[in-house]
Amino acid sequence: MTKTQTLIGFAVCIATILLAVLDMNIVSAATVPIARDLDPAHGVDKIPWLISTFALASAAALPLYGKLCDSLGAKKVFVGAVATFLLGSTLCGAAQSMTELIAARALQGLGGGGLMSVTMVVLAQLKGPDGKGGNKGSGIGGIVAGTGMAVGPWVGGTLADHANWRWIFYINLPLGITALVAAILVLKLPVSPVRHRIDYLGAALAAAFTSSLLLLTSWGGQQYAWGSPQILGLAAACVVCLALFLHRQRTAAEPVLPLSMFKVPQLRYGFAIQGLLGAAMMGALVYVMVYLQAVRGLAPAAAGLYLIPMALGMTAVGLAAGRLTARGQSVKSSVVIGTVTSTVALALLATLDAGTSLWLIRAGLLLMGCGFGLLMGQLIPYVQNAAPAHQLGVATTSIRFFQTLGNALGAAVFGTLLSRVYEANVPGGSTSAIAHLTGAAHDRAVHGFVTAMDVVFLVAAAVMAVAAVLAARLPAETGPAAYEPIQERELVAA
Template structure:
C-alpha cells in the first residue's frame, strides 16, 4: 500500500512590519530562555547563603538544563501537529509561572522544582522561535532575520553573568521576577501576530512511547554527565548505571521511532546529508562554545580580580563580535543565497580564538584578552545561525518543527557534554596541582579566592591559568573538527519565495493577510 504524503502547507505572506513585530516577541522569549542558562550561576553562592541546602547546589542549574534539553524535541513535533501558536503560548506561560514561583522560593527544594518548571517552558521558547520564522519567511530571506537570533545569544552570554552579579549584590529574587514583564510582552505580541499564521489541522497520532523513551534517555545521559566527577566518581555504580541506562534507552528509542506512525524525531530525516552533517556540526559547536566560554569570566574574576558585574562588562568584546557578525552574515547569506562557507569560516575563526586563549598568562594584559574574545565572538556569529538555516533548508514544511527542534536539541546536548567533559579536564588538572597550602581552596567562589594571603593567591592564579590551557586547547581542536564536518556540507542554494512550498500565489496570500492585518 502506497502512502501519500500530505500536501505542503502554503507559507503565509506577512508584511515586513508584522514580521518584525513577531521577531520582537520571539527574540524576547528566546532571550529569557538563554539568559536563564547563565544568569543564576553568578548568584548561586548568595542564594545558597540565604536558603541553605549547599548539598543541592548543583541541582539549581542541572534541573533547568535537564528539563529544557529533554523537552526541546517534543515541542517541535507537537507544534507540527497542533500549530505553533497554542504550543508557543503554553511554553511562554509555563516559563512565566516557573519564574514567578522561583522568585518566591523559600528553600532549595522549591527553587529546584520551579527551575525545572522554567526549563520545561524554555525548551519551547528556544526551538519554536526558529520554527515560526521558518513558517513565515522563505529560506533565502530567513537568514537576515535569524541573524538577529544570533545577536540574542551574544547578548545573553554576557548579560547573564552581568545581571546575575548585579542582582546577587542587591536582591537575587529579581533574577526571576525580571522575566515576568518581559514574558508578558512576548506573550501578548506572539499571541496577536500568530493569529495571522494559519495552521492546517490534520489527522495525527502522538508518539507517546517515543516521547517517554526520549525524555528518559536524555535525562539519563545528562544526569551522568552532570554528576560525574562532582556528585559521584566517574567509575561509581551510580554513574555507570546511568550511562548504561542512557545507552539502552537510546537503542529502544531508535527502534520505537522506526516503527511509529508519526515519530517524535523522524529517523528518515537523517538520511539527508545536509540534515545529518549540520546537526553534527551544531553538536560540536555547542560542545566547544558552552564547554569553554564559561571559564572566561572565571579567569577575569580569579586572575584579574574583577567583580561578577565587572567581569560581565569585560565580556563585551565577545558579545559585540557575535552580534555584529550574526547580523552581517545573515544579510550576506540572504543576498548570496548560499550558506555553506559561513559556518566553515566561523568554525576556523572560533577554533583560532580558542587556541589563542591557550597563551593566556597571569600577567596577560586585558586588551590582549579582549582581542581573543572578539575573535571567538566573530567565529560564533558566523557559524551558529547558518547551521540552523542549513537544517531548515533540507526540510519540508511539514517536518519543520521536528527538524528545527532536533538542531536546537543537538546544540544543547553538545553544550551539556562540553561542560561535563571540559569541566572534568579542568578539575583533573587543578587536583594535580592544588597541593600544600593551596589544598582545600575552591575556585567556585572567586571572591573567597581573592581574600587569600598574597603568596597563596599568586600560586592559585598560576595553577588556575595552567589548568585553563588544556581546556581551551581541547575546545579549539573540537571546533576545528567542526570545520571538517562543515566542509562536507552540500553547497545547496537557499530556496526562494516562489518554490513549491509557497503554493498560494503571492497576490492571493497578500490580499488575505491584508484583511487579517486590518482586524489586527
Template sequence: MTAPLTAPISKRKQYTVFAGLMIGILLAMLDNMIVGTAMPTIVGDLGGLNHFAWVVTAYTLASAVSTPIWGKLSDLYGRKGMFMASIVVFLIGSALAGTSGSMTELIAYRAVQGLGAGGLMVGAMAIMAEMVPPRERGKAQGMFAAVMPIAMVGGPFLGGFITDYLDWRWAFYVNLPLGILALAVVGATLSLPKREGGKAVIDYWGAALLTLGIGSLVLFATWGGTQYAWGSWQIVGLGVLTVVALAAFVWVEKRVAEPILPLQLFKIRNFTMSSVLAFMAGFAMFGAVSFLPQYQQIVQGASATNSGLLLLPMMAGMLVVSTVVGQLTSRTGHYRTFPIIGTAVMAVGTLLLTQLDLTTSSFTSSLYILVIGAGLGFLMGTTNLIAQNSVERHDLGVATSTATFARSIGGSLGVAVLGSIFSSRITDSMTSALGSAGTQFTSGGGQLSPKMIEGLPAPVRDAYLGGMVSGIQSIFLWAAVFIAIGFVVSWFVKSEPLRDFTVASSSTEERVPALAD
C-alpha cells in the same frame, strides 16, 4: 499543503510579530547569561560549589530534552499555542527559582525553567520559518541571531548589576515582565492557519526514553572520574543505562506513527551535518559563557558587573558577523563556506583562551573572546537555515527543534564535562598545596564567593587561583578539540539552492513579501 494566497501583510505587522518572537528568544538566552555572572555570589550564599555546574546543566539539559517534544507538538497542534505555553512554563520556573533556599531547590527550579525554554527558541524559529520562505530567510535569521549577542551582552551586565546592587534572586524575577510582554505581543498579533488532519498522537515513550538516555549521558560525563571512579558501579551503570535507553529510543522512533525525532531526516546529509555543527557550537559557546565570568571575577578581580561587560567583545563579534552572514546568504543564496570559516575561527579562539593565566590582562582576554564571538556568528543562524532548507514544510518544526536540540545537548555536555574538569583542577590544586585540609574549601558545599577568596590566607588563595587558571586552560583545550572535529564536518556540507516556496503568514493565510534590504 500550501496555503492559498491573499493580500500580503504590511511590513509593520510583520515586524511586530517578529518583535514578539524575538522577546521569546531573548527570554531563553538572557536567563543563562544573567545566572552565569551571578553564580559566584549564589554559590557564596547557598553553598554547594561542587554542584554549581548543575545550575546551568539542569537548565540546558531540561531545555535539550524538551526541545524536540515542543517541536513535534507545534507540528501537531499549532505553533502559536505551543509557543505561548512554553513561555508560561518558563515564567513559572523563573518565579520558583527566585524563592530558592538551597542549591538543590535552585537546580530543581532551573530544570522547570529549562522545560519551558526548550519551546521558546524552537517555537520562534519555526513560526518565522512558516512566515518567510528560505530564499529570504537569511535576513530574518540575521535579525533573530542578533538577539543572542544582545542577550549575551545585556545578560551578564544585568546579572552583574543585580549581583552588585540588588539581590541575586532578581536574576530570576527579571524574567517575569519580559515574559508577560512576550505573551501579550504574540497573543495579539500572531494568527497562523489551523492545523488540519485527524487526532494527533504523542510519542510519550520516545520522549521518556530520550530524557532518560540524555540525562544518564550527562550524569555519566559529569561524575565519571570525579565524584566516582570510571570503573565504579555507578559510572558503569550510567553508561549501560545510556546505551540501553538510546537504543530503545531508536527502536521506538522507527515504529511509532508520530515520532518526536523522525530518524529518516538523518538520511539527509545536510540535515545531519547541521546538527553536528550545532552540537559543536553549543559545546564551545556554553563553555565560554559559563566559566569565563568565574575567571574574570576571581582571577582578574573584575566586579560582577564588569565581568559582564568583559564578555562584550564576544557578543559584538557575533552580532556583526551574524548580521553580515544573513545579508550575504539572502542576496547570494550561498551558505556552504560560512560553517567552514566559523569553525576555523572558533578553533583559533579556543586555542588562544588556553593561554589565559594569572597575569593575563582584561584587554588581552577580550581580544581572545572576540575571536570566539566572530566564529559563532558564522554558525548560529546558518545551522538553523541549513536544517530548515533540508526538509519539507510539514517538518519545519521538528527540523528546527533538532538543530536547537543538538546545540542544547552540546551545551549540556559541554558544561557537564568542562565543569567536571574545572572543579577537579581546583580540587587538585588545593589538595596539592594544603593536603587534605584543602578539600574543605572545594567540597561539602564549600562557600567561596569572590569576596571570601580575597580574605583567605595567601597560600590558600594562591592555590585556589592556580587551580582556577589550570581549569580554564584545560576546558578550552578540550573545547578546541571538539571545534576541530566540527571543522572537519563542515567540509561535508553540500551547497544546495535555497528554496523559495510560499508559506503561511500571520493574520490570515497570506503570502509574506520579501524582507527589505
C-alpha cells in the same frame, strides 16, 4: 495576518528569544554571588548543576515540542512554553536553597526550550514585511540569540552587584507577560488539518537518555568513582535508553525525531555542528566569567563588561554574513570560517595565566565573537530550507535539541574536567575554598585553578576543530531552491 500584526509577531518572537538566551546565560556572571548566598560552604561546587539543569530540561523537552508544533500548531505550543517559563522564573526568584533553585531552573528550562525552538518555527511560518518568508527572521533571531549569550552575563552581574540576584529571574516577568498577551491576541498561524499521533513514549525515552548521559558525565570520577555501581548503572541506563529510543523512532508511526532526516546531509552535518557549537560556547562563556571573578578578583558586573567585545564582534559579523548569504554566498564558507576562527580564539584563551593582560583577553573574546557570529543564525535557516515542509517543526526543534544537549554536556563535562585537573594540582583542595585562602596557599590554589582553566579552553578548542572538519563536508548550497529535489523525494517517501 495584516502587516502590523506580522510586525508585532516578529517583535514578540525576538523578545522571547532574547528572554530565553538571556536567562540561559544571565546566571553565569552571578553564579558566585548566588552560590555564596544560598550555600556558602559548598555552593561553588554546585555551579555546573545550576548551569546545566536549565539546558538539560530544555533538551529533554525539545523533541516533543517539534512534534506538538506539527500536530497542534505552533501558536498553542508557543503560548504554553512562555507560560511555563514565567512560572519557573517566579519560583527561581523565590528559591531559598541551591536545591530549590536548581529544581526551579529545571522547570524554567522546560519552558525555555520551547521559547527558543518553537519561536524559530513561528518565525519560519510568519511572512516578513518584504514578503520573502521566514528565513530572514530566523537569521535575525540567531543573531539576537548570540548577542544575548554575550550580554546576559553583564546584565546578571549588574543586577547581582547593584540590586539582588533574585531580580535576574523576576526581570523576566513584565517582558514575558507582555509577549504572552501579544501572542494570544495577534498570532494567527496555520494548523495542520491532519490529526497526528504524538509519540510520548519516544519523547520520554529521549528525556531519560539525556538525563542519564548528563548524570554520567557530571558524577563520573568526581562524586562517584568510574567503576562504582552508580556510574556503571548510569552507563547501562544510557545505552539501554538510547537503544530503546532508536528502536522506537524506527517503528513509531510518527516519531518525535524521524531517523530519515539523518539521510539528508544538510540536516546530518547541521545537527552535529550545532551540538559541538553549543558545548564550546557554554564552556567559553561560563568559564571566562569564572576566571575573571575567581582569579582576577573582578566584580560580576565588571566581569560581564568583558563580553561586550564578543557581543560586538558577534553582531557585526553575523549581520554581515547574513547579507552576504542573501546575495548568494554559500552558507558553507561562513560556517567553515566561523568554526576555524572560533578554534583559534579558544586556543588563545588556553594560554591564560594569573597575570595575562586583560586587553589580550578582550582581544580573544572579540575574535571568538567574530567566529560565533559567522555561525549563529546561519545553520537554523540552512536546516529549515533542507527539511521537508511537513517536518519543519521537528527539524527546527531537532537542531535546537542538539545545541541544547551540547550546552548541557559542555557545562557538565567542562565542570568535571575543571574539578579533576584542579584536584590533581592541589590535592585535597576545593574550588569553593579559593576565595578564603591567603598567602602561599592562595597563590598555589590560583595557579592550580588557572592550569585547570587552560585545559578546559584547550578541550573547547578541540571541540570546535572537530566542528570545522564537519563544516568542510557541508554541501555548498546557497538557497531554498537547492533543496527542492530533496523535499520532493522525502514527501513522496512519506
